[in-house]
Amino acid sequence: MKRATKSIALLASAFVLLAAAPSPVVPALAPSEIVDAAPASDWVNIAADELLVMDLAPDAGKQARRVVIQLMPAPFSQGWIANIRKLAAAHWWDGTSINRVQDNYVVQWGEADGKKPLPPALATTSQDDYSVATAKTESSALADEINFRNVGTASSTEAIIYPDVYPGSVARFQNGWPIAQGIDAKWPVHCYGMVGVGRDMPPDSGSGAELYTVIGQAPRHLDRNIALVGRVISGIENLSSLPRGTGPLGFYENPEQRVVIKAIRLASELPAGQRPRFQYLSTENATFARYADARANRRDPFFIHPAGSADICNVPVPIRKAP
């Protein structure tokens, strides 16, 4: 009989690019091969003070569990990110826990009872908006693009925009991040693995002490409503595979189910030899354009119907350990 075991297995490894020239046929590359062939200059080092390192208590098998988060660059959410740096420097999260795991939604962590005082240096109200105004020059260039739906096939970075579920907006990568953009504003997108700031009803009530990450279908209704501050770039399986909470909204009902956070530190505050070092693939070059095209148009013989496009959250920005 056929070895059905490999079935889907084949899917992820066999995507190829159609050669542009009619002949000879150039061997097609899978998205991962395109990324592997990228020159060193296509990769961008992530600064140590833009990496948040979360160490969880070891699992039942006594294995260490580390999650690394890349913080967002300006112009987004800088007030909260400043708070997060202060919380890490104050070792505020040490001994707090992961308190909520809701299937196909979020993992959330912080101080479970909400009673731990924040560091005095912390701004308890951030003045940032959750999105930023689109510059007039961008606005002008964008007008014609808003209705351009069938995208993701271009070979130049300029043209790579994605159809978006938001009315009147498109999605695109900018400086390595997934961004949605309308005529008058742009904002980061709640893709799988993105990290955001929990808050109460008032829009300014989230300090950054309570954080969550997305572990399911992109919850785009949170866009522009909760500040995104970063993304998990390593170890998300240590969060996404945790037992689901059985309380309302996936909170753990029994405090013993919570997973203790040993420490959260900025990589820049770890001893030099212990700092994790990562790079992301620049989204402003031809390599990324070819990678995105290959993600949106799978032309390998396995595929009968290439999609012709992709949701921006199906084009994860490649990350690697710095060589």
Added chain:
Amino acid sequence: MKRATKSIALLASAFVLLAAAPSPVVPALAPSEIVDAAPASDWVNIAADELLVMDLAPDAGKQARRVVIQLMPAPFSQGWIANIRKLAAAHWWDGTSINRVQDNYVVQWGEADGKKPLPPALATTSQDDYSVATAKTESSALADEINFRNVGTASSTEAIIYPDVYPGSVARFQNGWPIAQGIDAKWPVHCYGMVGVGRDMPPDSGSGAELYTVIGQAPRHLDRNIALVGRVISGIENLSSLPRGTGPLGFYENPEQRVVIKAIRLASELPAGQRPRFQYLSTENATFARYADARANRRDPFFIHPAGSADICNVPVPIRKAP
């Protein structure tokens, strides 16, 4: 300090509908409240022979783990579904295992080594296409809708279509299932929890013995390329929270990591008293229209910017145990 703990918690419970009348203001309902208020006639019983019941070996805490899958109705994938019914009747899956858990992608199960003979009654080649032709009447009605992007706000079911990442198609619910539809074809959508048939390179090489379910961002590139046969309607956390495989593509490297499947049965083959009974909310009525609207447009004070639309995979069809 503020009780940040509740932050995101509030999100999922506080969505409301804007009252249509200018005054008096009618208290708005959350999506879950709309569903809870649905009359019994809005719910559709799922037949026992459309339910596949998968019992896994107990977990480390000796807790039973059950996953229930609803099989798709015609016209989709009926050849594979006939095979699946035969495999369940032959107890073919008993003693097989979950072999692959790839983060933000799929959980896959079947016979790990691909050597177990299939039942003789099984068709090893299915003749179905992965999508079906759109009837001319549908095609005609669809033509004007293809470019209608900003949707999900209508109060009549007819008008509820969703913008889609597929070029030239829209997405909509039909008979309780998420369907994408172009001018010449329609097909089921790879949303979170959908179950599909693993296969090798040849399009007809999947028998239904090897199955997978989606545990991340909808992998729409699989649409029309692999047959979808159903969706997990209960117990998906028993799959999505499994440890991720560390081998290529998320396969477990060590056979001991595999999770043994005790049995897979059609509910109709279980003793009458042991059959799980479920219902789904009909997608062809006003209740569903209001629910979908509330999912796409969150107007609760928590929200600053309602999205105005939603990806179809962010509008999960409500499921409940039959009362």
